[in-house]
């Protein structure tokens with residue numbers, strides 16, 4: 001089956017069929033988004049040109065969201081943007097701002113939910129030369145699979161004192177005998193076996209495809225028994241039902257700990273896991289976790305490999321993926337050309353891997369590694385690295401291109 005020009009297709013075996021000239025919609029993003037995008041797209045184009053010498057190319061089309069979307073269309077997240085991601089089955093985005101407390105709901109969360117991008121995948125791998133608070137950062141090589149569409153992020157909540165909150169409180173008292181302070185705000189935490197299992201399935205498949213030793217189910221099930229506790233139980237159930245010959249539960253390992261080539265399924269309580277990633281990171285590989293835990297854990301892990309400027313991510317569904325940095329719009333650095341574009345550039349590396357364009361991703365990885373080893377870095381890494389040459393966002397991008405050679 002050959003692909004229609006410009007549009008990724010999905011084959012009968014669920015594999016992507018990627019044309020040599022692929023169209024990728026992008027959202028520039030708010031705050032530091034425009035600075036970062038400008039630097040990143042130069043790197044992407046240079047890598048593709050160098051790797052494929054005209055045989056492959058990317059056709060970028062800008063789609064709108066956030067402040068630029070609102071200014072140009074009167075909508076924060078225009079329907080055409082979502083339609084474009086759906087049509088081309090791919091996208092990459094800069095950060096979009098969200099007010100805390102009141103105001104509109106997160107556009108980032110809306111994109112994930114509306115496109116059913118149910119897995120947020122965030123690799124956390126140390127690049128030699130990057131400053132890290134750990135003594136042995138080279139031991140950090142994990143990948144977070146964060147459930148991306150439900151949990152407390154479902155957005156079902158009501159402010160304190162509203163008729164809706166009062167109604168829920170009264171219902172809980174009358175029908176279920178639960179007493180809650182009448183002035184409470186209410187938030188709902190839905191977690192389903194359907195969404196948890198498809199996320200965990202993706203994590204286990206990744207571990208099998210990339211020969212990772214273990215998948216750890218990270219949860220707060222000691223307290224939240226029927227949501228986070230069930231996440232753990234659903235994970236073990238799924239591993240037993242669908243991957244019986246390829247996985248083994250940690251509790252079933254023989255005394256010598258030899259998994260016999262199988263992926264070990266283990267689980268850890270979230271608070272303990274925060275300690276584990278600092279003290280024994282090399283004992284962990286693939287981490288699968290509910291939405292909110294995954295959000296917290298991703299930023300903590302980013303700190304171990306150089307901070308938010310170096311932390312890429314992908315929101316992945318079935319036959320559709322939108323790549324984005326872990327960080328937000330960092331408004332205090334907007335328009336100054338100082339921010340680290342590394343996380344969007346590394347998100348592009350993930351995108352090229354997803355497309356199967358491994359020569360392009362390898363070139364960018366090499367470019368980043370050499371640039372950092374030469375201590376040519378943006379402010380965030382320069383302040384942690386003795387003898388560093390501090391460069392602007394755009395200069396960092398250009399240095400990466402130079403170092404691909």
Ligand code: NAP
Nearest residue numbers: 095096097098099108308309326327328329330339340380
């Ligand atoms: P943030 O934008 O992630 O920035 C927090 C801090 O992290 C920055 O002040 C900076 O620290 C550091 N940082 C972030 N990006 C960096 C980069 N590329 N290079 C170097 N350092 C970087 O978080 P926030 O200020 O809490 O959130 C701002 C807005 O972004 C909010 O509206 C939030 O809702 C939104 N947000 C969006 C996304 C998304 O688009 N997916 C994700 C998270 C937050 P220093 O000041 O110490 O240098």
